[in-house]
Amino acid sequence: MSFDYDLFVIGGGSGGVRAARVAASGGASVGLAEESRYGGTCVIRGCVPKKLMVYASEYPSMVEDGRAYGWDISENGFDWDVFSGKLNAELDRLEGIYRKLLANSGVESFDQRATVADAHTVLLADGTKKTAKHILVATGGWPTVPEFPGSDLAITSNEIFHLEKLPESILIVGGGYIASEFAGIMNGLGVKTTQFYRGAQILRGFDEEARNTVADGMVEAGIDLQVETNVTAMVKDGDKIRVTDTKGNETLFDVVMYATGRAPNSKGLGLEELGVELGAKGEVKVDAYSQTKVPSIYAIGDVTDRVNLTPVAIREGMAFVETVFNGNPTSPDHDLIPTAIFTQPEMGTVGLSEEDAAKQEPIEVYATSFKPMQQSFAGRAAKVMMKLVVSKATRKVLGCHIVAPGAGEMIQLAGIAVKMGATKEDFDRTVAVHPTMTEELVTMKTPVRTT
Known part of the structure; x- marks a missing residue:
C-alpha cells in the first residue's frame, strides 16, 4: 500500500519538529500540521519567554548590588511596553527559525488542526485527508483551571506573557515550579505578589531542605507566600477581582493567575475511537518505544505525561526516529534528568x-x-x-x-x-x-x- 508520507506529525512543538526534521533529513517523506504557532509551549508560551522575564525581573537587585559595589546607578523603573514589544519580536524570530528548519529539511507543513481519521490517515481542518505509514502525536499540554465560582476570571501561564499592562497586584495560585517561578518574576518586576498553595510547602516532590530554602528566599524577597490556603470564590469588583480564600479572607487583586496543573492535549484528536489508550488525565499511553496500542501511531512529549520537559520531548523524538526509521530500537532514557x-x-x-x-x-x-x-x-x-x-x-x-x-x-x-x-x-x-x-x-x- 502506498502512502502520501512515510511520517505525519501532529504538533509543531520542540519534540514534533525535531522528529520531523531528523526523519526527513534521513530521506523519509514527512508532513506536519500545527494549528497554532510553531515552537510549541517552550518557545511560544513557556521556557523561553519565561526565562527572558526572569532576566528582566532580576535587574532591580543587580542595580542594588551595583550601588553597594560603588557604582552610581540610577533606576527609573520598568517599562512593560518596551520589554513586551521586544519579547514578542524575539518569539516571532524563533518561530521563523522553526519554520525555516522544517522547510530546509524537506518537511511539508500545514498551518491547521489535524485529527486522526484511521490508523494511517490524518484529517486536516480544511477537509483534506493525508495518509502516512506512521503517525506521530506530539500535541503537548495545556494549562487547566479548576471550576469554582468566578474561575473564568483567572488567567494562566498562556496569558501572562500578553498582559496589556503590568498589574499593581497579582495572586498566583499553585505551588509547582510554574507558579513559584512567576511569583518571583512578578515580584521582581515590582508587582505586589501573593502566592496561594493548598499544601504545606511549595515545590512538592523536590528535596525538602531545598524547597524550604527556596520558599524562605521568596518570602525574604517580599512575596506574600500563603501555604495551606486556596481560593473558594472570585468575583469582579470594578476593575479588580475580589478573592475569597479558605481562611475566610477577602482580598482585591488586579490579576489572578492559576498554575495548578496542565492536561495533555489529546482531546478531540480521534485517538480513543481508534483504540489508542488514554489515561485518567487524557495522557496518551505508550510503551518504552513511544508506540501506542495502534502499531502505526506513536506519541511523544507532554501529551504522554511522562517527563514534561522540552529536552525530554526532543530526546523522545530522536529515539522514535532511531526506532522507526533507522532500525535501531531505542527507548528514551528518563533516568537521572537534571x-x-x-x-x-x-x-x-x-x-x-x-x-x-x-x-x-x-x-x-x-x-x-x-x-x-x-x-x-x-x-x-x-x-x-x-x-x-x-x-x-x-x-x-x-x-x-x-x-x-x-x-x-x-x-x-x-x-x-x-x-x-x-x-x-x-x-x-x-x-x-x-x-x-x-x-x-x-x-x-x-x-x-x-x-
Whole structure:
C-alpha cells in the first residue's frame, strides 16, 4: 500500500519538529500540521519567554548590588511596553527559525488542526485527508483551571506573557515550579505578589531542605507566600477581582493567575475511537518505544505525561526516529534528568531527594548553607544551599541539590557526574575551583546526617 508520507506529525512543538526534521533529513517523506504557532509551549508560551522575564525581573537587585559595589546607578523603573514589544519580536524570530528548519529539511507543513481519521490517515481542518505509514502525536499540554465560582476570571501561564499592562497586584495560585517561578518574576518586576498553595510547602516532590530554602528566599524577597490556603470564590469588583480564600479572607487583586496543573492535549484528536489508550488525565499511553496500542501511531512529549520537559520531548523524538526509521530500537532514557527551577532563588536538582533516597536505602547526607560572597558583600542575606545525597553501600551520589544564583547552569555540569555514577570519593578527589560557590560540592568531608 502506498502512502502520501512515510511520517505525519501532529504538533509543531520542540519534540514534533525535531522528529520531523531528523526523519526527513534521513530521506523519509514527512508532513506536519500545527494549528497554532510553531515552537510549541517552550518557545511560544513557556521556557523561553519565561526565562527572558526572569532576566528582566532580576535587574532591580543587580542595580542594588551595583550601588553597594560603588557604582552610581540610577533606576527609573520598568517599562512593560518596551520589554513586551521586544519579547514578542524575539518569539516571532524563533518561530521563523522553526519554520525555516522544517522547510530546509524537506518537511511539508500545514498551518491547521489535524485529527486522526484511521490508523494511517490524518484529517486536516480544511477537509483534506493525508495518509502516512506512521503517525506521530506530539500535541503537548495545556494549562487547566479548576471550576469554582468566578474561575473564568483567572488567567494562566498562556496569558501572562500578553498582559496589556503590568498589574499593581497579582495572586498566583499553585505551588509547582510554574507558579513559584512567576511569583518571583512578578515580584521582581515590582508587582505586589501573593502566592496561594493548598499544601504545606511549595515545590512538592523536590528535596525538602531545598524547597524550604527556596520558599524562605521568596518570602525574604517580599512575596506574600500563603501555604495551606486556596481560593473558594472570585468575583469582579470594578476593575479588580475580589478573592475569597479558605481562611475566610477577602482580598482585591488586579490579576489572578492559576498554575495548578496542565492536561495533555489529546482531546478531540480521534485517538480513543481508534483504540489508542488514554489515561485518567487524557495522557496518551505508550510503551518504552513511544508506540501506542495502534502499531502505526506513536506519541511523544507532554501529551504522554511522562517527563514534561522540552529536552525530554526532543530526546523522545530522536529515539522514535532511531526506532522507526533507522532500525535501531531505542527507548528514551528518563533516568537521572537534571532539572532547573528558575525561582528566585534558583534551584537545580538531579537524582533522588533526601526523602526518597532514605526510603530506598541507608544514606549519608552532605550539605552546607552559606551567604555567597557577591551578595554578602552587597549586604543581601540570600542563602545558598549545596547538598549531596550518598549511598552508604555503593558510595554513589544518588542526588545533588543546589539553591543558588546560576543553579541551573551548575546542575547541568553536576548532572553529568551523577549520570556517570560518580561516587562521593570522585567528588572529593576533584580539586576545588576557588573562590566559587560550587567548590562546596567537592569540599564537604563530613556528613550532616546519616539514615
